[in-house]
Amino acid sequence: MVIRYILFFALVSLSAQAQHSYLFPILPGENALLAGTFAELRPQHFHAGMDIKTQQREGLSVKCIERGYVSKIIVSRTGYGNAVFVKHTTGETSVYAHLQQFNPRITQYLRQQQLAQGTTEIMVNPKANLLPLQRGEELGLSGNSGGSMGPHLHFEIRNAQGLNVDPLNYSFKEVQDDIPPVMEALAIRTLSGDSRIQGRFGRMEYSLVREESPKPSVHLYRMRDTLRAIGEIGLELLAYDQSNGSSSKNGISCLEIHVDGRELHYHQLSQIPEAFTDDINIHTDYATYYETGKFFQRCYKADGNDRVPIYSTGSGKLRITNKAVHQVTLTIWDHFQNKTQLHLIVKGEATEGNSPDPNLRWSVEENWLVIKGSLPDSLNVYLPKGQQTLTAVYPGCYLWDLRKGLPDSLDAGTKRIRFNFVGTAYPQQQGKVLNDRLTLEWKPGSLYDTLYVMLQEKDGKLLVGEPTTPLKGKITIHYQPKSPISLYEKTALYREDKQSVFVGGHWKDGQLHAETRFFGTYYLATDTLAPTITPVSISSRQLRFKIRDNLSGIKSWKTRIGTETVILDYDEKNNLLFSEIREENHPFRGELKLEITDNSGNKATFGRPNLN
Template identity: 35%
Template sequence: MRNIFSFLLLIIVLFVQAQDFNSIEYQFPINPGQQNYLAGTVGEIRGSHFHTGIDVKTGGRTGLPIYAVADGFISRIKVSASGYGYALYMKHPNGTFSVYAHLEAFDPKIASWALKKQYEKESFEVDLFPEANQFAFKRGDIIGYSGNTGSSSGPHLHFEIRDSNQRPIDVLSLGFKEIQDNIPPVVRKVAFITLEEDARVNGFFGRYEFDLIKTPTWFQTKEPINLKGKIGVEIYSYDPMNGIPNKNGIVKTTFQLDGDTLFSEFKEAFSFNKQRNVLVHYNYPAYKKGSRRFNKLYLADGNEHNIYTIVNRGIDFSDQNEILIETEDSYQNASTTRILLTADEITNPPKLYKPEKIDNFLHFKSQQQGSVMLDEWVPLKPYKTEDENQYYLWDLREGIPKSLFIDGETVPTGLVGMIPSNQKISYLQNEFTLNLKSRSLFDTLYLAFEKEIDSSRNLELFHFKNPTQPIRSNMDIALKPVKSYNKEKAMVYSVFGKRFNFMGGEWNEGEIVFATRDLVSYTILEDSIPPDIELKMANSDYLKFRIDDDLSGIKSFKAEIDGVFILMHYEPKRKLIWSQKLNENIPFKGRFTLEVIDNSNNGTIYTKTL
């Protein structure tokens, strides 16, 4: 019943969208009438979200004209040093919106108005909402110029079409002739993961990847695979396009077992409030351990995304079956993957070098009797013996083991507790307190932790050893240090080898509290060194500086002449700021002051008489 309801709801949504989009013929936003190439498509997995637009290549150049794709008016203007950088949002008569991001400059009318607002607010970063029709444009009018601003990693145009509910849709479904694609998707690998204790892939518990080969008809595994019990199926796939080497996203995937459709996803539109669910849409733990981003063809615990029309939570395999997986891109190019399953027993021992956690289980091997330490040692029976190795499973819901006995040695697990999802919980330990909201976790967290004093670097390290755990929303961690710190300058930093990333924090009665969505290693560092300011150019017409900070990073900057605000544009990638006058005819004259403050509130002031 749920699947039928979801399917009918999708049909209604698509019908409404069709009325919106069919009422307007959209023009391509850049180089219209010419072949364009993409660096990204809608639905690609980008870390913690699906990509919501297309990234149009600009040949490494900036300053190309950007055109209004349809009649309408500018409804939002945003300028930011991160994210979309310089961005325009346009509303069209049918209620849809178009978005143009990472721009270098706006249309002069828009730019002049935005500049005045920046001076009024005395801020480079602004989020502005002009009145309706204040900046009206016709289809094909130039509204801005392409750039490389914000979090862009290279010059390009990020372009979106959103429906009347501000949900990004698959732009390529509108059939722009500027993009050519007659190449079907590629499916490189398939993976199977055991979801219950008695499930097996080729005789073993765990997650296993298999290469696929291309035949004239389909992609397939090199040899049959034996599956028993409840199994989740995953694929690594991408979509090539004409003339470019990029591996783009796929909008449609369907999974069939013996002719029955058991899973279907369609990335036609996205809800921004569901985007974080992508962390359980693909196999995040496997990716963090060095694998590719494998698309799950089953609904994982905590996944609330609305791109699925038919779902399963794992499939019970028993007899010989045939799996067919169809992948389709925005231009209806499709590929089929065929996987033959056999009822014959297959023994293929895993490369299990150390204990691994799969869902609610610890999986390990030992050449001697394996045991787990709870209040006392509990001997285990192997579920499989192969050659000289015995393979063991421990259900973590039966207790959190402090250690495992493997090959005659005691191996600490580092596990300190089990934290359920969908509950507001404060988890207290001597070294920290973990405060979780009811929506922080997708699934049960088996928390691992270790405290370390690194005497060589004089660091107090708080190792949260769950880097592969996907987290839905921020949780607060209160660290309880034993060292003394200058609380005016000491903040929390995440630790990745020799690299430190500023996290911030507030001190409260000897603890420092910060928000995070990552259970990795943290430390507390004091930053007492102020930012650097390097003069690049200063005259009556133009001011340019390089600003940098070697630890906590730049928090703010402000420029004035005789106490009057001067707008400075900021490009963090190049660590540059530069001036823009409100009135180009008035020279910079007087006492110029530039103050730069870092995230530990160290400040540097540069002065010069102009």
């Protein structure tokens, strides 16, 4: 794989240099520091470009990398924020996002479109060559708009086929990196009912030991002890890269596994189809990310991971037989071919697990219901059509194959565990399941893999599936409250998270219908309070307001001064609504009327009789 990787990198780099010697988009010719790299693992998406630091401030000049024309403009409170897409004569497109503002020509065109459509948040596609740009021409200023968590420029290059590609393929000399990636931890997971790791079923994490390396561009790691395992297992790696002068933890470019000198698996993060960027949730261990915030990327192809073209053929799953001994090498590279390797020995051995954990717990792992704790030697599982007796696969661990039936409950000695399984969902089939007044519906392509669906209404909450399970597409929740709702038009569905998330939905015949892309805990809430508007500064040259909403969130806003419709930009992170600064010879004049609407339809207004 190393030869293939270096050859691929060389071909891409030579091709890029020969055809497209692009200008660096910000402070060209000066050393650049990166806050993020291509295909870096991010919440709900692979990172589509690279993030260039802007000296912890906004307002740096952003240059067009080559002659072309503006093909798309986005203004959004989330995601890209303020963004410009430029189509080049090569057929490629460059993207510049999180801008503070656009250049005057782009701004003038944008304001016309916003006024015509009556909205600030907008995505428009100007006609070809309507807004031409020259190499090195300023197209805007760097900022912190949209989903940005700090000032920087998000920069992308998309090839003629529309695929996101690594901008570093274009050999920008401003970025330097001679630091090998860092391996933080290795996780190993059992992938079949007869698999064991150190005699146990489930997922185990291991810290790694750094070793001395004869080459500065290569880092070496090892596990502390020989790994004893049996059956089919999968490896997961927690790792990051760094570039010169930057403390940011960036993504790696390539990963491969060799077993006894033969390649078992590789994946190369060189290009990602934008339509499938949320497949990061199956590329990584989503449950671990959900619970800890750590991105362990799988070193094998999980079932249902069939859309992103970054993997070698084969599953990458490792099959260990009894008494076999294997030398396993895991190698990762960054874009600059700095390399890090992990060496481990795996011995096929079905050792017995340690003493059972006294805490009783259960989970669903692939097709298995797993019960662990200090329990009797056998348990009774109660199914809709009878019961089955389970014996421990090792002390303190019991497995039930859910393909044999979905249990209602389980007798765990002095405690009865009740489950809320309502049916099995298959990824390529449409279907629905229900539990009393709560129904869950899915379409072909909504799921990555077969799921054993749990559904329950409890204490005013709707428990829909397991939040640690990712979805491939949207599902629909249908819910009929037990009692009529007094204000249907103000009542919507919300999802519990660190902060409540407005989901919405629509009512028909007393039943709520809402689409979502997440399993989790949902609830109904009624929002009757209007947003609040607090003036910060009001003059004939600029308007600034603080706006807030207590529950459903800000949906839209509109402003008129006299007979003029005025476009106000919205900085959601700072709850700030503001206008551009008017020239002295073109001030705001007339009566000010501002109206804010939240997602439940509540409206707030603010006015001033006359601006001079």
